[in-house]
Amino acid sequence: MHPKSLVAARTGGVMSAVVLGSLLVAVPQAEAAGVPKAAAAGSACSANVYKRTFYKNTAFSGKPVKTDCDSAVDQKWSGAPVAGVPKDKFGVRWSVTRDFGSGGPFTFAVSATDGVRVYLDGVRKIDLWKNTGDTARSKSVNLTIPSGKHTLRVDYVNWSGAAKVAYAYKPRTAAKYDKVKPLAPTGVKTAYNVKSRKTTVSWSANKEMDLGNYSLYRRPVNSNAWTKVATTTARTHTDPLVNPDDRTPYYYEVRAKDKAGNVSTGSADTIVRPLPVVASLTGSYDPKTGKVSLKWPLNTEPHFDHYTVLSNDEPNKVGTWVPLGTTRGNTWTTAPVVPDGEWRHYRVLVTNDNGTTTYSWHGLSAGSADEVWLEVPDRVAPVYTPDVTLRSCAGGVGVTVDGILTSFRDFTGAAIERRERGTGAWSVIARKEFPPRGDSTVSVCDPLPADGRAYEYRARTYDKAGNHSPYSTVVATTYPMPVPTPEPDLGERTASSGR
Template sequence: MRQKSLLAARTGGAMSAVVLGSLLAAAPQAAAADVTCSTNVYKRTFYKNTSFSGSPVRTDCDSTISQSWSGSPVSGVPSNNFGVRWSVTRDFGSGGPFTFTASATDGVRVYLDGVRQIDMWHGTGDTARSTSLNLAVPSGKHTIRVDYVNWSGAAKVAYTYTPRISATYDKTKPLAPTGAKTAYNTTTRKTTVSWSANKEMDLASYSLYRRSVGSSTWTKVTTTTARSHTDPLVNPDDRTPYYYEVRAKDKAGNTSSGSTDTIVRPLPVVTSLTGTYDKATGKVTLKWPLNTEPHFDHYTVLSNDKVDGYWVWVPIGTTKGNTWTTGPVTADGEWGHYRVLVTNDGGTTTYNPGSLDATATNELWLDIPDGIAPAYAPDLTLGSCASGIQATATDYTPAPIRDFTGFEIERREAGTDTWSVVLHQGYDPRFAATATVCDPLPADGRSYEYRARTYDAAGNYSPYSELRAMTVPVG
């Protein structure tokens, strides 16, 4: 028991060894607390052996591998016969050609994703030796591990990995920048674009481009090493929308494709407008996506009404919400027309043309059913088509007072009484009120008669058009 007592006294009373028969065996080392290192910083672990076995004596972070120890590197690790391991996982962006360089006394090994790339594993005494390796690193995230052992004497180790920036070797384009965002200032009427840091290690610069919506020509705004820029262009009226994109360039001169185009609308816009008519209350409820732009202020809701004999857009209210319920609307069987405008915090409002706009996303054409049949018959024309007779029905009623939702065309053989429906089709009220069909018929010289009518949402039909007749030539 005297050996145990002496050992306990030397360690301040803590038991660090046990007696197994006549042999003295070291107790297992307590596991070092794990650490989390910053992005692209190595995790470093120290071992008191050269096999990297057991729990590490110490774990910390190391920004670079460049060490020279003349004795014990850290407390608890011997001066000789110890091991140090570094590891880091980082994003190499598009990857490309790299140079791995290692210098060390005694043993050093370098791994990429677990595959050994550098192997210098023999004693050197106090004289360090070095080596370099050129290799291609694939795109994306990869793990580098460096194992170093010191058997005796001075302990020196260094390792670096650097991109090869010569255009002779580097033909890999950088990845397109990501995270592009825009912010529009309604006071200065200028746009600021920002984006995320590129993952490339050999990045040289970013270039910012702009083009107006509807144009295919990009204009370079600036080249910068920063990750944001305010376009000096002053938007003339707060209404002209532009696209922006960012491109990255590396030190070898390779240029990436553009980032995802980011559109800047100085005025927030209503991207879609829907509505329903409640027969019980006679009211129309409108809905649209709520704008979240920081420079959004409010909406103005309008209806297209007849005033002093003219159809004009009449404001019926303002709101910051994304729904609106009108007062009772007369069920006249015609189409109701509604529009929602946006005003930004600079006081500029969406352009509001006096006429109906068939392509506007902020405009709704809604049928207000009245249960009364459409009053007028459509026009009908006939012509030839590849397999028979082309029949076309057209209604020329002005858009604001159309009271139907679709067309029906019928056909019968001349001299008979039986009619067949060859077309029953709704139409988009935003565009021309017309419908056409190619009616397949045998080329046998027989004659056919056609008539057309319109129908409303309640299933009521207009009067028929005049009969039109046509003979199919003998094939």
């Protein structure tokens, strides 16, 4: 937030008033505080301080006799202004480039003997170019300065007699003239004290010249309602709010108000997290070592203390988050995990130096930045080997594989194979994928020629990674299949025997 305030009094900021003839002139506060008005110029002058050059002619030609820095255009010379410059027919030029913030209405005022011209970005705004001897005359103009940086230049010449010149610029702060909002403040920083559970907010000085004050606002991250915390002319403030639990984050913003009553938009919202968070968590599985490596951005908040790494390997149940250990670094490598194709879940919590730790919900949270889900490649074969039963069917042998519900074992399908006894080649005669929680039965009628040849059957399950279980016991039959001999009816035998 950048209210239209004058830059703070350091090297020519807030202005105080002096009188030159009938002209009210703004003088930088630095001079009033005893800071030397002019200093030798190095490569550049301080912010908002004029660069001043002296010429031994009135055309500002040739190399300047002297160059220095001047906090204000306000001079009276009865003789030569500096060594090497004559007391008459000399020229002095002042120039400064400064940031006017949002800009707005300003007054340029000048009073001088002989010749004086005032320029804004190279465009002449005041022109009093006449030899007046010892008599000074004044002029002021009202104009609007656009936002941003602009260059002011004052050219003064003395043809004869006493040399007097004064120039000042100041904002017009009356509400009827100034309708320009200050710029939003920038450079907002926050500091959280874990002992008091209070937040201190600071921000950069505005570039404006008519600052009235700043207002500090706060809102919880889950709310759109702002609460005014304070109104101040300072650039730092400690929020009296005591954070309830070290876990509640708040947004802060600063707004500026100028002397005309215009209020800026808010600064960029700055979040305060009393408890630092893991902004993102990534992980990878190393098939050579069987270990999972975790990585996250390292927290640099002064109230950060350590991380806790947890794992949860029971995705189909309620699950339990088990702590693996703590670290102050931002990487972690687990012990080897079983490559069974299951998902592994990891979470990293933060503890601040007040002993408060990130709340850890008991369940999984796919959208949490501090949580990562990894599917470990499946290199473990299913342990379930199905049973094969044979029966007669129309035109062949009926083969059935009876499984169990898929939610209780690590396989996703089953395959049935057949070969003629005495040969080496097995052929797949049926293959079936099972629904996630459905029945896992495979049944097929295998058409065969009725020539009495013998055939063998076997089956095995497989998982989605292509791993296969051991084969079932081989069962054999001929086709056509032998008709089973019916067992005698013991009841009929008993009746016929008279028993």
